[in-house]
Amino acid sequence: MTRSVSRRAVIAGIGAGVAAFSLPRLPVLAAAPDFRSLKAAPATANLIAGGPGSGENNTAVWAYDGSVPGPLLRARVGERMRVRFENALEQESSIHWHGIRIDNAMDGVPGLTQDPVMPGGSFDYDFALTHPGTYWYHPHIRSSEQVGRGLHGILIVDEETVLDVDQDILLVIDDWRITENGQIHDQSFGALHDAAHSGRLGNWLTVNGASEPHFKVGAGERIRIRLVNVANSRIFQLDAAKLGARVFGVDGHGLETPEIPVDPVLLGPGQRADLIFDVAAGVDEISLDDVSTDEPVTAARFTLARDAMPARSRPPLDSLSLPRFAPEPDMANARRIDLKMEGGAMGGLATAMLDGEQMSLRDLAQKGYVWAFNGKVGRMHDRLFEARHGETIAIEFINETAWPHAMHLHGHHFKVLTRDGELAPDPGFRDTVLVGPEQRVGIAFVADNAGKWMLHCHMLEHQASGMTASFSVA
Ligand code: C2O
């Protein structure tokens, strides 16, 4: 069963009711000098204007500094990011900085790189921004619920020389599972049915925490768009062709040649895309639509409501580029690792190993596990490999399941080399790659960032139910 995103209707059968929570009392923490504070706490948001049970600001969420998405963190490459994270939730949390090449101790993975941040506690994140790009941040514990309730925000690291554009527009795309009362459907957090299928899909689409945001543009303007998919599990397909946009980068890393999208831009959970287009004269409004479901849904609208730009000489769109920084893998000396993905509904997985014990799928399901990597239910401490510093690692993702997965590697960007054995068309470097049902995808990267890193499916319900592993770099 797939849920479609719709503005008009909520899925029937979803009951009402969101548990009340009270704000724990916290000691007042004075942020250290130069640290910006960022607090996770219950809040309300105006997510569903015009939707079910709508009213101003009446959806209970969990948010960073009271807003969904959280505050935009932005700095220039070469600077440091210093954030004092304060946890005002009633459960443990952390902040993971998705996609960025970061110091391992700052990667925000409880159990691997730090202790969980307890309710009322705090953690100082302090790291160098060594590479530019569009990144995001989110908790890395109980992520399905915490991200699903609204904890996510964007981190932009500006290039040394910022591209010359007239507007730089961020579009943070999310889907929510909303009840008839306009509240987050919280009884289905942790549902095994979602975990065994395509993850927790929502029935309400938001962009930047709102419905169909609307941007004013002028003819002749050059517009940069940063798309970020923060949904728990939904794969969006954005029809960028209408805008005449080119894709210049994916997952924060520049493409060698800008891509003219003929098909909709596929954006799996966690993925980003950097697009640029020149606004043509003569159209009043252009929409950017998600066409991943039967019925296209408008994600954002661009209205010609600003003065036309005076004619001026400008480098042609195709001559622009975004920085590329990931080292080229050395395939002649690569170490090859197969990662067989198994399980899920219609997957035919009979048994798998959990913590050293061979168990039937039925027993595993009782414990909340339905997926396996190489015959083992994936756990954070399963080291898939230990790399020497600078070693090229080539991983073949072998998807033997009936579902797509968004495989994400921490701390590194990798190159997508092959799909089903065929050379992949110049995909650039990514940190998250979609692997289709029954598909094989070959990637490679230079393991040059020391520490313990996760490798998992970014469909957060799959991650929680067995699609998790880690690796280390000496
Ligand atoms: Cu965006 Cu391991 O996560």
Ligand code: CU
């Ligand atoms: Cu998955």
